[in-house]
Amino acid sequence: MIYFDQAATSYPKPPEVAEAMMQALSYAGNSGRGSHELSLAASRLIFEARCELADFFGAEDPSRIAFTANATESLNLALFGSLNPGDHVITTETEHNSVLRPLYRLEEEGVEVTFLPADGQGVVDFSSLDDYVRANTKVFVLTHASNVTGNLADIETVEEFCRRHQLILIIDAAQTAGFYPYHLKSSAIDILCFTGHKALYGPQGIGGIYVRPGLFLRPLKIGGSGIQTFSKTHPIQMPEALESGTLNVPGIAGLLAGVRYVQAKGLDELRREEELTSYFYNKVREVPGVQVYGDFSDSNRCPIVALNIGGLESSFVSQVLADEYGICTRPGGHCAPLLHIALGTENTGAVRFSFSHMNTKEELDFALQALHDLTDRDWGGFL
Amino acid sequence: MRESRVVVTFHTTTEAMAWERACKQAGLPGRLIAMPVQISAECGLVWLITPQDREDLLGHAKRLRLGYKDVVELE
Structure with missing residues (x-):
């Protein structure tokens, strides 16, 4: 099997991730639920993970990192926790449904939303942001990298804009955490939402949120916290303010192992996937009838190549690649409807190839040959 | 006693x-021990020391800029 669905979840995971999870299952109790050794072991593990994630993201205070189930939960927390009826939020057409759907609901509740348009390559023009500011603008929420095209947003321009207008900047780092080197201490990012199971090589079901010191978010969930038992209200101190119920300790153990893997490898080495992306992009354009989506003029992009072949449905191509060649890709709309509309692929979707440093040039050549074979075959009028 | x-x-x-x-x-x-009921019956952890270690420890905590809520002497 050849796995080119790394943007959905990284595979294979480093062996130490599974080992760390197994160990956690064998020694970790429930954090903050007592002072016995198993409970303390869980608390120590969780604290260790907070510290290393804070270090990894260049954040100043580990207590500003709370664990969630995934980037979607983090984004829900960030948006519902910061916006109120009457507020205005700016976002883009490149967003995933994890941003769009919370915003649509907030819109129903009286929040004003502005979507910055994406062009035919899926690129957003950030050059005239001042035109979109209103007196009630409070938040800018932005996916750092499109999960469809792999293009990175011009985050420096957005940061400067948010600083100048004192807006809360929420970054969807689902594709970029573990790929892009963040320095949160010196950046204008107020909230970073990340998942553990993509470029951080952790397991599914664990993610997190960074919240800048001094910023308070209304929690989505409240309940057991291990502290302040007799208070009728949930603790307001971070990170417990945003964590209620038993934490996913095995998931946190796996995420910690994943972060250590990334740090040991170094982002530079991991980003050899950029070479693979560039190689695949240049070769795949030689396949007859192929249309590739996105802007490839800058190699500083996530390792994603989305394409269609002639009149073949993306789901059909992906299925044939899986069934006949053992190649795993992701067809369809990738939960990014506005971007697909901008790309003109709302009726076809696209076949997404996404890579990691674990993929090889030989695998890419095999996939390229498979795509050539596909176009050579008679699909009964499809092409 | x-x-x-x-x-x-x-x-x-x-x-x-x-x-x-x-x-x-x-x-x-x-x-670390569980919150003594003499302080509160709520959940939570506290750091247990002897009275003799108090001043030295708090001095270090200040120097290390460690956060805490309170220091309580239990009889």
Whole structure:
């Protein structure tokens, strides 16, 4: 099997991730639920993970990192926790449904939303942001990298804009955490939402949120916290303010192992996937009838190549690649409807190839040959 | 007669863990125990020390800029 669905979840995971999870299952109790050794072991593990994630993201205070189930939960927390009826939020057409759907609901509740348009390559023009500011603008929420095209947003321009207008900047780092080197201490990012199971090589079901010191978010969930038992209200101190119920300790153990893997490898080495992306992009354009989506003029992009072949449905191509060649890709709309509309692929979707440093040039050549074979075959009028 | 004890209380479990790590790294005395009922029946961890260690420990905590909620002497 050849796995080119790394943007959905990284595979294979480093062996130490599974080992760390197994160990956690064998020694970790429930954090903050007592002072016995198993409970303390869980608390120590969780604290260790907070510290290393804070270090990894260049954040100043580990207590500003709370664990969630995934980037979607983090984004829900960030948006519902910061916006109120009457507020205005700016976002883009490149967003995933994890941003769009919370915003649509907030819109129903009286929040004003502005979507910055994406062009035919899926690129957003950030050059005239001042035109979109209103007196009630409070938040800018932005996916750092499109999960469809792999293009990175011009985050420096957005940061400067948010600083100048004192807006809360929420970054969807689902594709970029573990790929892009963040320095949160010196950046204008107020909230970073990340998942553990993509470029951080952790397991599914664990993610997190960074919240800048001094910023308070209304929690989505409240309940057991291990502290302040007799208070009728949930603790307001971070990170417990945003964590209620038993934490996913095995998931946190796996995420910690994943972060250590990334740090040991170094982002530079991991980003050899950029070479693979560039190689695949240049070769795949030689396949007859192929249309590739996105802007490839800058190699500083996530390792994603989305394409269609002639009149073949993306789901059909992906299925044939899986069934006949053992190649795993992701067809369809990738939960990014506005971007697909901008790309003109709302009726076809696209076949997404996404890579990691674990993929090889030989695998890419095999996939390229498979795509050539596909176009050579008679699909009964499809092409 | 039971010896008097001193405990350091915390706002959060995370604060307690940061305290424990810093104290261990600095070779400072004490250990985490469950919140004594004499203070509160609520959940939570506290750092247990002897009265003799109190001033020295709090001095180190200030220098290390460690956060805590209160220091309570238990009879």
